Amino acid sequence: MLSVEDNELLTRTGRGTPMGELFRRFWIPALLSSELPQGGAPAVKVQLLGEKLIAFRGAGGRIGLLESRCPHRHANLYWGRNEDDGLRCVYHGWKFGFDGACMDMPAEPSDSAYKDRVKAVAYPTHEAGGIVWAYLGPAEHQPDFPDLEWTTLPEDHLYVTKRHQRCNYFQNVEGELDTAHVQFLHRELNKNHTFTPQKVFDEAENPEYTIAETPVGMLAIAQRALPDGNNYWRITPFCMPSFTTVPTAPGNRFTFTAAVPIDDTSMWGFTVTWAPRPLTDTELEQDRSGMRLHVLTEPDFTPVANMDNDYLRDFEAMATENFTGIMGIRSQDLPVQEDQDGPICERQGEHLGTTDRAIVAARRLMLRTAKALAKGVEPTQPTAAAAYRQRSFAGEGAGDVAWNVLFDQVQSEAAPVVHA
Numbered sequence: 001m002l003s004v005e006d007n008e009l010l011t012r013t014g015r016g017t018p019m020g021e022l023f024r025r026f027w028i029p030a031l032l033s034s035e036l037p038q039g040g041a042p043a044v045k046v047q048l049l050g051e052k053l054i055a056f057r058g059a060g061g062r063i064g065l066l067e068s069r070c071p072h073r074h075a076n077l078y079w080g081r082n083e084d085d086g087l088r089c090v091y092h093g094w095k096f097g098f099d100g101a102c103m104d105m106p107a108e109p110s111d112s113a114y115k116d117r118v119k120a121v122a123y124p125t126h127e128a129g130g131i132v133w134a135y136l137g138p139a140e141h142q143p144d145f146p147d148l149e150w151t152t153l154p155e156d157h158l159y160v161t162k163r164h165q166r167c168n169y170f171q172n173v174e175g176e177l178d179t180a181h182v183q184f185l186h187r188e189l190n191k192n193h194t195f196t197p198q199k200v201f202d203e204a205e206n207p208e209y210t211i212a213e214t215p216v217g218m219l220a221i222a223q224r225a226l227p228d229g230n231n232y233w234r235i236t237p238f239c240m241p242s243f244t245t246v247p248t249a250p251g252n253r254f255t256f257t258a259a260v261p262i263d264d265t266s267m268w269g270f271t272v273t274w275a276p277r278p279l280t281d282t283e284l285e286q287d288r289s290g291m292r293l294h295v296l297t298e299p300d301f302t303p304v305a306n307m308d309n310d311y312l313r314d315f316e317a318m319a320t321e322n323f324t325g326i327m328g329i330r331s332q333d334l335p336v337q338e339d340q341d342g343p344i345c346e347r348q349g350e351h352l353g354t355t356d357r358a359i360v361a362a363r364r365l366m367l368r369t370a371k372a373l374a375k376g377v378e379p380t381q382p383t384a385a386a387a388y389r390q391r392s393f394a395g396e397g398a399g400d401v402a403w404n405v406l407f408d409q410v411q412s413e414a415a416p417v418v419h420a
């Protein structure tokens with residue numbers, strides 16, 4: 001459990017809050033590249049860490065990310081004209097460049113130097129892995145872009161989605177790290193199930209957990225003893241500020257997830273399934289079906305199965321198909337995260353068990369780093385760009401093989417031959 005004060009610290013990410021300032025030391029996913037399909041198209045609204053922004057793409061593909069209110073009299077630049085080299089406010093025609101500089105003030109006297117003194121708030125962006133990333137922190141602390149393996153791979157190696165989720169970002173982070181819930185929340189009752197680890201979970205002992213800190217976060221290591229003397233391992237890297245790589249199916253395939261605060265009661269959930277090889281048609285079909293870690297969404301990224309329709313829960317399916325009566329792994333996660341004591345979980349009344357070790361460790365790491373930053377100690381994680389290159393691991397190992405042997409092996413493994 002957390003004190004009221006620590007829970008506030010963990011969950012509040014607006015500008016000026018300790019956790020908000022910590023988030024503003026990292027590159028974070030802002031929107032999908034596909035939301036800005038071509039130069040000259042209208043701007044789109046983007047809210048991050050409580051800040052209302054707009055994004056637009058100019059000629060040549062360059063992306064601007066500006067505070068949405070025009071510096072003049074605060075009309076929303078969302079209505080602006082995208083003129084390829086900048087965005088012009090439709091109210092009085094002031095025009096702003098990618099860096100926020102005012103390029104034109106047509107209603108002011110032609111000899112006025114006023115425009116040189118007015119600047120829109122603008123943030124740096126970086127496009128990689130089908131995502132537009134943003135850095136909302138102080139320019140002097142802007143780190144190199146993290147070396148996430150999948151952001152360097154060709155498009156056909158990735159499947160990228162985002163969803164709107166109605167809860168605080170940390171409820172999602174905890175869910176990603178909580179390997180113990182997999183055999184309950186995601187349990188299939190129908191033994192023709194296709195969910196691979198279920199058989200392992202049916203036969204294995206309860207997991208034992210180990211935490212190993214890394215230069216950018218930690219590894220949550222779950223070990224389950226199998227009846228044949230082997231172990232089933234699940235190793236989930238957590239990278240600050242809110243990224244996890246969830247162990248997916250075998251076959252050298254991984255799922256990256258990011259929980260990005262829109263404000264303190266809602267978030268964007270980015271999910272990327274990737275492999276160091278092209279994804280097969282079968283794998284893409286699974287991802288597109290909404291049955292695994294990606295949900296089907298409306299055009300505004302609201303999940304089709306959501307709180308307003310009880311996530312399409314079916315009582316018959318609850319008796320015969322699966323534990324929840326909700327179809328799809330990610331759709332099963334949503335009710336327990338969005339309806340976990342409300343959109344901001346009050347953690348002071350919890351009763352944590354032995355399976356919550358990874359969650360406790362992640363909270364401590366985030367709180368410790370945010371408190372240090374509030375005292376002026378800069379975090380080291382954002383600048384350890386190379387350490388972001390981490391794959392997860394899920395699979396069996398012989399009884400006498402340690403987790404780090406398996407983990408190191410998967411980091412360097414080349415792409416296996418996969419038949420479609």
Ligand code: FES
Pocket residue numbers: 070071072073074075089090091092093094
């Ligand atoms: S409010 Fe934008 S130009 Fe006046």
Ligand SMILES: [Fe+2]
Pocket residue numbers: 175181182185186329333
């Ligand atoms: Fe889950």
